[in-house]
Amino acid sequence: MASKLKSHYPWISTPLISSAPMGGFAGADLAVAVSQAGGVGFIGTVIDMGFLDAELTSAASVLTTTSNNTLPIGVGFLLFAAKLHEASPIIAHHKPAIIWLACPQATEDFVTWTNVIRHCSPSSRIWCQVASVAVAMELAEKCSPDVLVMQGADAGGHGPCPGAGIVSLVPETRDALDAAGHEDVILLAAGGISDGRGVAAALACGAEGAVMGTCFLASEEIVLPVAEFRQSILAAKDGGTQTARGTIFDELKGPNIWPAGYDGRAIAGASYTDFKNGVAIEELRKRNAAAMSEGHKGFGGDIRAALWAGTGVGLVNEVKSAKDIVEEVRRTARKSHERMVSLL
Numbered sequence: 001m002a003s004k005l006k007s008h009y010p011w012i013s014t015p016l017i018s019s020a021p022m023g024g025f026a027g028a029d030l031a032v033a034v035s036q037a038g039g040v041g042f043i044g045t046v047i048d049m050g051f052l053d054a055e056l057t058s059a060a061s062v063l064t065t066t067s068n069n070t071l072p073i074g075v076g077f078l079l080f081a082a083k084l085h086e087a088s089p090i091i092a093h094h095k096p097a098i099i100w101l102a103c104p105q106a107t108e109d110f111v112t113w114t115n116v117i118r119h120c121s122p123s124s125r126i127w128c129q130v131a132s133v134a135v136a137m138e139l140a141e142k143c144s145p146d147v148l149v150m151q152g153a154d155a156g157g158h159g160p161c162p163g164a165g166i167v168s169l170v171p172e173t174r175d176a177l178d179a180a181g182h183e184d185v186i187l188l189a190a191g192g193i194s195d196g197r198g199v200a201a202a203l204a205c206g207a208e209g210a211v212m213g214t215c216f217l218a219s220e221e222i223v224l225p226v227a228e229f230r231q232s233i234l235a236a237k238d239g240g241t242q243t244a245r246g247t248i249f250d251e252l253k254g255p256n257i258w259p260a261g262y263d264g265r266a267i268a269g270a271s272y273t274d275f276k277n278g279v280a281i282e283e284l285r286k287r288n289a290a291a292m293s294e295g296h297k298g299f300g301g302d303i304r305a306a307l308w309a310g311t312g313v314g315l316v317n318e319v320k321s322a323k324d325i326v327e328e329v330r331r332t333a334r335k336s337h338e339r340m341v342s343l344l
């Protein structure tokens, strides 16, 4: 198992730890630091492909290409927002080792993107993030992704809804893939994993590594709109109660641009409390705009803005370098495994 991962991604150490492609937050600095620490670092994108080109140029200036001439990092695309004809020339030029596809308008878009990427950068591997057994099976049949990232309901940021936690999602998907002859598709787990214990649990469930987003929001390399964002992440505890999933967070600045079937998990701050108390959306937008004009821009204090975070936020307690996060998570995953073995 580990040897297949190592042959595809020769720079990694195991267990595989990956930082999520958080659009607007995860740039070249984070991606490079994670890959240099033996993980898989991703640059996240939303719409602006000029940004992606600049970040990949920056990453290429410090990374050594792998033996198949790819750049040892990944790039993530939100399929409902990104334009394939703008993304593909950048992929062809920079050849990132991994292309991450998520959040399509229709499942078929995964197939279209996969076909074009395999043509324009044949050595790049395709990772698709999905949240159900059914979509995982459909993709295994239709476009043979190298990796399926199974996103559980605890995940920070956006994802398909409804969904299950990774403890049931990952093993059920593994069983279904194996039964249909798709043993070659690697599963990774994402959602609520913020330390090595979570990684060990994901491996026990049938994943071959973990993707973490929320935990890297406290990294030194993350790009944040204001410093208060990080303080709010560090202060949040008991993630099941202090975060919530919904579409309300996407309505705060104006109409929701996300397709039907998606929502997002964020800190359940003042906007969310008001929403639950029946405050109308127009009033919520007014209160959000007023907070955004203040010093903390709505990301600190009682939190009016959409501050995306998963249920694992309570385990994120200090600012660290991405290198330290990756190395510590790997170390504690092994320790956690030893503890598990001693209990069996």
Ligand SMILES: Cc1cc2nc3c(=O)[nH]c(=O)nc-3n(C[C@H](O)[C@H](O)[C@H](O)COP(=O)(O)O)c2cc1C
Binding pocket: 020, 021, 022, 023, 024, 025, 044, 045, 076, 077, 078, 101, 102, 103, 129, 151, 154, 155, 156, 157, 158, 190, 191, 192, 193, 194, 211, 212, 213, 214, 215, 308, 309, 310, 311, 312
């Ligand atoms: C701030 C933030 C931004 C995110 N942005 C994206 C994104 O642009 N594209 C994407 O595929 N996933 C995005 N995600 C979701 C991640 O891919 C991943 O599923 C999630 O971070 C895993 O759960 P965790 O946050 O509990 O570790 C984002 C997550 C967070 C927390």
